[in-house]
Amino acid sequence: MYMSTIRKYFLIIVGLLALALVSVGAQEKSTSEKASEAWDATKKTTQEVGSKVAKGTRQAANRIEAAIQKPDADARKVDVKVNERGVQMPNNLSAGKTAFVVRNTGKEAHNFEIEGNAIEKSFWISLPPNETKTMQVELKPGTYEANCRVQGHEGKEAKTRLVVK
Numbered sequence: 479m480y481m482s483t484i485r486k487y488f489l490i491i492v493g494l495l496a497l498a499l500v501s502v503g504a505q506e507k508s509t510s511e512k513a514s515e516a517w518d519a520t521k522k523t524t525q526e527v528g529s530k531v532a533k534g535t536r537q538a539a540n541r542i543e544a545a546i547q548k549p550d551a552d553a554r555k556v557d558v559k560v561n562e563r564g565v566q567m568p569n570n571l572s573a574g575k576t577a578f579v580v581r582n583t584g585k586e587a588h589n590f591e592i593e594g595n596a597i598e599k600s601f602w603i604s605l606p607p608n609e610t611k612t613m614q615v616e617l618k619p620g621t622y623e624a625n626c627r628v629q630g631h632e633g634k635e636a637k638t639r640l641v642v643k
């Protein structure tokens with residue numbers, strides 16, 4: 479009688495220990511699953527941030543190289559005016575190396591951005607009134623859009639559609 483009671487308690491204790499071990503195991507598993515989910519989320523965020531940085535760097539590079547001192551001798555010069563009415567320039571051009579000679583004829587600072595056909599270029603610093611800056615672009619056939627790019631001017635000033643053939 480006495481021995482069987484001990485055996486009974488022993489079995490109960492062993493059973494409880496086994497249950498405890500199983501539950502610890504389950505907890506450990508769920509913790510590691512959470513950790514791997516967190517890691518996946520971190521990786522995703524890092525990739526997103528990485529691509530944003532890469533895009534920002536690309537745009538910055540375009541802007542830095544946009545203003546040049548002197549266009550190549552074989553570049554065709556195209557006069558562009560920027561002012562409060564928007565960008566005034568030809569709507570049709572033939573393909574080729576082009577130097578946009580951009581003059582601000584307005585009363586406040588303006589910029590010039592040409593976008594389309596894998597090109598996105600603008601001046602790093604906007605042009606004050608009466609200033610001229612030159613931007614050289616290799617124009618390929620396609621449709622482009624030229625605008626001012628100064629914050630608050632978009633929508634107020636006219637955009638220009640440029641078709642290159």
Ligand SMILES: [Cu+2]
Pocket residue numbers: 561562587588589626627628631635
């Ligand atoms: Cu403007």
